[in-house]
Amino acid sequence: MDERSRVMTAACVGAVIGGVLGWLYLTGSGRAVRDQIEPRLDRYLDVVGRAQVTGENAKTAIIEGHRLLTRIIAMRESALVNREEETST
Numbered sequence: 001m002d003e004r005s006r007v008m009t010a011a012c013v014g015a016v017i018g019g020v021l022g023w024l025y026l027t028g029s030g031r032a033v034r035d036q037i038e039p040r041l042d043r044y045l046d047v048v049g050r051a052q053v054t055g056e057n058a059k060t061a062i063i064e065g066h067r068l069l070t071r072i073i074a075m076r077e078s079a080l081v082n083r084e085e086e087t088s089t
Contacts, residue, residue, distance in 0.1 A: 001009075024030040
């Protein structure tokens with residue numbers, strides 16, 4: 001797609017979005033649609049927010065688990081090295 005086509009596409013998309021927003025905020029029927037959409041949108045955003053928090057908690061748990069596993073492996077390797085040194089002397 002050349003530059004001119006991209007500009008025309010962006011202008012058309014912007015005009016459509018502007019028209020829809022104007023209708024939603026400047027007309028009575030748009031207000032009625034907004035009244036129906038807003039509670040659903042609020043619930044959706046609440047679910048998305050909770051999912052984000054859950055994802056962050058999962059990330060924290062994974063990082064902590066990895067840290068502990070790395071520490072356990074290092075301790076085990078250290079114990080094995082110490083045991084080998086004790087048996088070789």
